[in-house]
């Protein structure tokens with residue numbers, strides 16, 4: 001291990017640091033200090049124009065700029081919404097402290113020692129140094145009592161007007177100008193200006209480069225739009241006292257004065273080092289009503305907090321000899337913010353503009369894109385589908401899918417179904433499944449994947465989870481039907497796929513299938529079309545005779561429950577053994593530095609079903625490990641529903657015992673002998689998942705099943721898509737597809753353990 005690493009080793013470093021004064025100007029107002037013309041143009045008058053109260057209304061702002069004051073008709077002030085006085089206020093007021101969950105922000109102006117601190121900065125500006133304030137002690141005293149502060153008011157920064165004299169303002173602005181002109185991460189909206197300011201690793205692609213890349217891309221991937229980082233519009237805010245920004249909400253950060261710190265050398269434990277303050281711009285997802293939106297804030301970080309974070313990241317325990325230099329503050333913050341080792345920065349978004357009620361395009365661009373773009377190093381390419389099954393053809397024939405590391409379907413469940421089948425029908429499918437993550441941004445009418453994996457139906461929250469959640473390999477299910485051989489849809493590549501398709505969500509026959517497929521004409525009313533469909537079928541007491549053969553996994557409700565509890569115990573053990581520590585307040589894992597994760601190595605054999613539908617007579621059991629379900633149930637069957645994900649709609653836990661990688665398909669079966677009133681009560685329990693514990697409902701886990709319908713006019717639905725009405729054989733393929741799950745791993749909890 002390098003001698004610079006670790007708190008113990010770090011103590012050995014003898015060189016004393018110099019105090020950072022880069023953000024402090026030596027004179028009152030520079031006439032021309034930097035390459036940026038912002039400093040040149042600043043006058044107190046501008047500050048008036050840009051006071052938070054005025055800047056709420058951009059149009060008023062702009063016209064007052066143009067008409068009233070010639071000094072504000074400058075490039076500086078026309079650069080988007082960068083509110084200089086706000087930045088200045090933040091520079092003065094916000095200071096951060098780390099804890100295991102994230103960073104606590106103190107508003108120094110509320111501290112008793114704040115006046116003394118201000119004085120100290122004044123003196124620094126004039127080249128003096130004094131040790132005046134004991135405000136740190138006072139901060140420390142209140143530190144323990146800080147609680148999580150929920151903030152729903154996006155404009156709180158504007159509401160926190162503080163009183164300062166004009167001299168302080170001027171000095172603060174100078175400080176901010178010198179930081180921002182050379183280092184700011186993302187606070188400027190003007191694209192050209194922004195790309196000039198950024199460091200290489202954060203820079204958006206320049207306009208010329210972008211058009212070159214787009215031209216090249218047009219030949220490789222026609223109709224794929226590249227989204228530039230320059231599209232990111234970030235508002236910079238200041239934070240009220242005791243705000244907490246959890247690591248899980250941090251999207252990016254930049255230490256504005258890191259270069260100055262480096263120039264002074266790394267030093268730990270020296271008296272002078274304690275005076276060093278980093279100026280950090282944090283980009284984070286902030287709650288606003290039901291959504292999260294990206295915001296940035298510029299905060300001071302005391303030197304000791306950097307040391308503390310280094311200890312929290314356990315650099316001193318790291319045995320990785322390849323790491324030879326002391327980690328930067330940015331690296332440490334991003335390490336805590338993105339503990340999951342699986343990269344998701346090269347993002348292909350497939351948007352179905354017809355998804356849901358036709359709002360997928362708008363939903364993606366307004367709710368999801370800002371969060372994805374704000375994250376560190378995200379590159380986003382967008383493909384909008386123009387016709388049914390285009391997503392399938394696009395993925396199946398894509399020449400270089402591994403240029404991405406995640407495919408996000410901004411759609412309902414139909415596009416993930418097409419994407420997974422397209423991958424499954426590719427010759428390089430084992431490699432693609434091994435490398436690529438598939439996920440959903442909920443923009444459709446059925447968003448079961450997002451509800452189950454991200455725990456939300458909200459596009460912005462799902463996008464945050466896409467960046468932060470835990471990637472794990474999920475089971476898929478193969479589907480075989482004879483007519484795939486005819487290849488009527490021209491979707492199967494006979495050699496590669498062996499007439500097999502894959503399903504990630506569900507297979508339905510009877511009431512559920514009819515309610516899903518036969519209510520397509522009600523698509524415009526949204527998700528309630530399912531409920532209307534189910535109610536009408538139940539009232540009509542319809543039955544759907546069939547035969548069902550299964551290879552049992554868990555034969556009865558008791559076994560299903562035991563299996564679930566066992567799995568839950570194992571998950572808790574895993575969470576506490578190296579992969580992370582469960583944090584009840586956050587309801588998520590707090591990961592240790594050792595975030596390594598092992599994935600199963602896939603071979604082509606892992607993707608093949610063991611049983612082939614055509615190998616035996618369809619009415620014969622494939623082998624003695626299979627058995628036929630009781631015909632007293634199946635000849636009166638009204639619901640046959642196989643599934644892999646717990647939530648099929650908001651508040652509908654149809655498969656509350658589903659586990660993403662247990663190598664079983666959950667089956668829920670009921671029959672029409674059940675009275676209408678009992679059936680109504682069963683269906684009313686779908687939101688809690690209690691239907692599976694009702695005596696009239698059969699609840700099993702199977703490794704495989706074969707469904708032989710005996711009704712000539714009905715439908716079979718797989719993942720919500722209409723499939724041929726003929727024998728269907730499904731088999732689980734354990735752990736084949738990488739998906740993003742909740743931060744603590746696995747699906748959103750259903751509470752099945754306590755049912």
Ligand SMILES: Nc1ncnc2c1ncn2[C@@H]1O[C@H](COP(=O)(O)OP(=O)(O)OP(=O)(O)O)[C@@H](O)[C@H]1O
Pocket residue numbers: 352353354355356357385386387388389390410411412413414415418443444445446447720
């Ligand atoms: N531009 C398009 N025009 C017509 N159909 C399309 C288009 N793009 C995709 N589709 C088809 O729309 C179907 C439904 O897609 P998706 O699941 O995204 O939407 P949805 O409204 O949520 O539907 P679902 O009810 O299945 O959840 C898919 O079969 C897909 O092939």
